[in-house]
Amino acid sequence: MTPAADLAPRRRIGRVALGDLLHRAARRFGARAALIEGGHRTSFRTLDEDANRMAHALAASGLAAGDRVAMLCDNSAEMVVAMFGIYKAGGVWVPINTALAPEAVGFILAHSQARHLVADARLLADAALRAHVEAAGLAVTVCQADAAARPAAWASLGERIAGFPCTQPETDIDGDALVQIMYTSGTTGRQKGVMHSHASIHAVLMSNLVEWGMGVEGEVFSCHLPLFHVGQHVVLLSALLCGASSVLMRDFDVDVVLPAIARHRISLLVGLPMMYRALLEHPERTRTDLSSLKLCIYAMAPMSKTLLTDLHDGFCGRFALCSGQTEMYTATTIFRPEQQLQRFGAYWGVATLADELGVMSDDGRLLGPGEVGEIVYRGPNVMLGYYQDPEATAHASRFGWHHSGDLGRWDEDGELLFLDRVKDMIKTGGENVPSIKVEEVLLRHPAVRGVAVVGLPHARxxxxxxAFVVLDLAQGAGPTEIEAHCRAHLGRFEVPKAIVPVAALPMTSTGKIQKFALRQAHLQHFEDNPELTCT
Structure with a gap:
């Protein structure tokens, strides 16, 4: 047996480091466009050199290996430069959802123990957010910066990296070391920091390229989902690994995405079902050249037979459903293109090459076809754990498998079906929102005497x-006032789409709210009661 001490040189020579991914791609693909943002193209070589400058700048500012650098940015080339600069410097990237309320951002800055913040200028214009940043005493680098709109102490990205060498920094990196903490909503309402290593993220990238059938010649990937989420982040890294160009967009705008497919010859498109519906229904769709599309990936939810059939006939002939979690770097399952028009329902398909997939009973027994249990995973892309939360880490990894919090079962052909969630989490528009977080905010309003928050089917x-709320009528508040209260205390994606006053909530004999009864009774709510829907 090789002594552990003898493995140290081997780790350095055979290391896995996310910063090396870009460096090696730059040496191979050079002048090819890595990023396309509007009319500007950034080559692999330029992206690598600017990221090197950022790494040297961070090291010069005192950043040590393992130090956390938080990031609050929308998609941009500058964001990608800063992210890879953090990787190359041996730092830990801590991306933050830009739609979170300022107090939630403040929690992440404090909980992650960040020393530096990279943020877009427009976001730092928010007074409440700036107060949290200033209270944390962070060094700040500003992206998309206007010199007149920021304190002199906050350097723009260009100013930060100016004068530093463009050469690859000599940073000793262990592939098993922590490289990023990505915060995801927990069932308690408090965000949990999911820790990943260089190796756990790298492991899934090559699996993705094989599963998606992507080569190294002239591929172009869409990048309109936010890079602070695992789904788009892993698509960007997969693109860089194989020399594909990534078309950066700030968000999904059907009037931007549709012409971009034709203009940039996008070959891989990633989106949510509601986004594909918008693209299909756009009046310019039939006049747009979509022939470059090789694969359209959708996530978060299965699509109806009608929508999927229409998309196959009028948009792209190859669709695949990919599922995953922040905790198990995605994709962990794939419902393949050749299966799409053969089976309909809540199919998630099979495990990807990187993963092993199971359905488990509460006592740790792996279940066979037809038996309902929790969906569990294991593989090299599993998280290191939840930051500063050993209890949650132990609970998620019991019996030697990662526990997803989702219920499922195998069919007779070995295909996985998703049935429900063990965790009381709402998956809305690509975001995970714990119902308890919304309930806690609603209960702060003096007119709310009782509340239950659930997710109901919605086409978009x-x-x-x-939110089903029991109101104190003497307070004189209605849905409009309650919605305004939510907007003041929640991120915009967390605000209820409908607030429904009820006389009472269904209860068990022990006083627990029966959310399943509310869901069943109101499945048609958004079709039958549009006047109650908050905009």
């Missing part, structure tokens, strides 16, 4: 956050 959002 997949699940729409719906």
């Amino acid at each position: 959002w997949g699940e729409a956050i719906t």
